[in-house]
Amino acid sequence: MANLKELRNRISSVSSTQKITKAMQMVAASKLRRAQENVETARPYSDKLGDILNNLSASFSGQDNAPELLAGNGNDKSHLLIVATSERGLCGGFNTSIVKLVKEHISQLKGEGKEVKLIVIGKKGKELLQRDFGQEIIDIYDFSEVKDLGFIEAEKVAENILSLFEEGKFDICSLYFAKFESVLSQVPICQKLIPFDIESEVEEEKEKDIENICYEYEPDEEDILKELLPKNLSVQILRALLENVASEFGARLTAMDNATRNASDMIDDLTITYNRSRQASITSELIEIISGAEAL
């Protein structure tokens, strides 16, 4: 049986770990609320932009003169994957599940003989992807210094993607992040950025509302679309970043809750062992004394 002093040390170390996880859980809970608010406030803009885009792009579908950002450049040889992850760890399976999805897609694309390039946002994604795909990573963004992720950061990423696209460095671009569904569930998803993915379901619903509206455009549709598409890219990235932040805190909240609970289970177990071994040593001491007295 373990020595009493050792047990006492274990108990105190587990309870200080529990204090840390408990604190992290509470911090995550309050930050999660803020992050959720940010997601909500960003939603109207991206929804409206999506509506306008769907409207416009419907008139371009099937035409040859559609902008490349909307319809793609006709090739699908080279894929750019943008992987959004967190800057900090201790958030359960959050980063690994995103990276797992990315790795699956990479091996699938490579199997088809496509060229793969990666842009990683966040330190954790870099750590997880660098070993296997260090060659493919063309850019890494580290926003650990940024307190509140906002439009400026999203714009930075979007500008980079646009200039790479114009240089013809890739044909198809998709974005990987974890969609925040609830505190308990964050789903890693892949969203196509270039060519623009028209949401067919949403479109059908909206079409009913605006069926009879015949818009006038100024400047013409093509020019508007040319301005709108790069903006849409920034907004989609912003949405992904904000969703990701909310998901990260959600995941951390759950992970830390589990950790706190595990720690208290562990403390209970250790306390029982500690009490038993203390009792055992007392009993054996008593037996020694009694048998010593009997011997006399």
Place this chain on the structure above:
Amino acid sequence: MSSKLNFDFVSPMSSIFSGEVDGVLIPAKEGDAEILPQHAPFMTALRVGIVEIRLTDSENLKFLIDGGFADIALDQVTLLAERSFDLVESSKEDFDKIINDVTKDIEESEDGEEKEDLLIKKEILEANYS
């Protein structure tokens, strides 16, 4: 026939204004446009300029925007702008700060069109400085 417009003014990070208004003056790409109730469906890109929201006859809100989009349909106006600056409510310090930033940007920028936009922005800011 309604005599009010539903106006939504949103930026990526927040909703700036939402409610019923008498009319909106927007800096459309090809000239300023005043949007009143019963306007024909209209979609336009915006340039640097002032968005004026007419709440009542005497009450106006003014925002400086860096460009954006407006979507007008069935008495519903939606204005999307990435950056905006309140020209009525902002304090002197806010003005000083943004004018400083713009001046710095002007010094750093080289591109002709971009610089022109920044100069217009600065002029508007200085004209509304209070």
